[in-house]
Amino acid sequence: MKKLGIIALTLFMQAFFAQTNRFVYQVTMKPDASDKNDIKTENAYLDISPEKSVFYSENRIKRDSIIQSAMQSGGARGFNRDQMENLRSIINYSVEKDKKNQKTIFKDRIGRDVYTYEEDRSLNWKILPETTKIGEYKVQKAETDFGGRRWTAWFTTDLPYQDGPYKFGGLPGLIVKAEDDKGEYSFDLMKNYKIADFPTLNQFGNTIKVKRADYVKQQKKFMEDPVAFMSQGGGPTPPMRMGGNSNPADMRKRMEDRIKEEAKKNSNPIELQ
Template identity: 75%
Template sequence: MKKIAVVALLIVAQISMAQTNRFVYQVTMKPNASDKKDVKTENAYLDISGEKSLFYSENRIKRDSILRSNFQSGGERGVNREQMESLRSNINYSVEKDKKSQKTTFKDRIGRDIYAYEEDRPLDWKVLAETTKIGDYKVQKAETEFAGRKWTAWFTTDLPYQDGPYKFTGLPGLIIKVEDSSGDYSFDLMKNYKISDFPEMNQFGNIIKLKRKDYLKQQEKFREDPMSFLAAGRGGGIAPPMRGGGGNPNPADMRKRMEERIKEEAKNNSNPIELQ
């Protein structure tokens, strides 16, 4: 009986170790440089396992689930435009951190494809003596400058993780809160729970790996001339059929609407999280 009990405990321990821990952050953003009263708030997940962590938008997973369901049905049902619009996100990127290699990979969609680069700027933290309590956690203050902004973070050693939202990592604990000095961006831990594994994400189009400087060039090219960028697309990002519009839209009208939408999105994202 003792042997059975020991084996059972080992199995439980292995299952527990294999689980992924999900930390839910509330992300508060002021992405429009000309309208700082326009505050966007949404949730994002930081999923952590023993090998890696992944930071991404909650709305992305919800959208992916709808698209996957539509694909599995052969596209017969189409996708409800209003529903998809309600799940729009200002967090269109994902950030993966590899525990073994200590590499941080940033992925973002530009046009039809996903561009991925390895972050080449290490975070240089200054850990301060100041402590306080946020929720149930005793936290300590740290500061850094990154990508043109000054950041203040509060981390805890109450949890066995050295990680944080977005690209923030490198502190001796989990980041509970981090915000920039201008108050434009803030990440606040709301809750955490265990999940069985990392979610499956849709990857429409190609994944193009490149250097960060080349990603910035592609991003600028897209802003300047999005339609020609899409026309010369390397991938096969296929838009699913939408319900709610009715009829077959004129290609010229579609182009005009897309240009207007991209210009509006550029205006609404004129205050990005990274300024440099």
């Protein structure tokens, strides 16, 4: 009986530590280059297992859940459009870190499609002696230059994960806080808990695998003329609600204005180069 008890305890401990750990970060952004007073804040998840980690928007998984429920209960008529509007996210990307192969995979929506690439730059951290306390964690300072910004990170060895939000990682502990020196982007750890497994992230549109340099080119094309970019690929245009007396030309004009306005509001990306 004693031996069976030890085996049961061992299996329980293995199952416990095999669980995925979710770290919730508050992401603060100034995405509009023409209006630095426009500050956006939303939460993002960093889910970590022994094999990989995934960083993505909390609103995204909530929207995916609503879409899935609506499709199961009658298609588009099942959507709560006000609820979907409240869950709009600036964080349209996800970052997956493959720990076994030491690869970072970035995915981002440009227009109707999802572009994905393997990060080809390394993070060269300078670990500094300065320490402080953030919340319940004793943290240490580190700095790096990445994506055209100077970043300061605070990591803790109390959480033994060499990981962090966005593409950040590779420090002796989990990154609790990261911010750029212009005060335009910051990530702050709010809480953490265990989840059973990674959720499935829905991918609408085509997934196009490219080199990072090609992704940057496509992103630039979209920012310069989003309507032309979305038209060049052919296929259906983004869905429009057509009322009984709606003029298709007017509807298209409103759609184009919305796309241009959204592109303008995201003119200060997290990576400048």
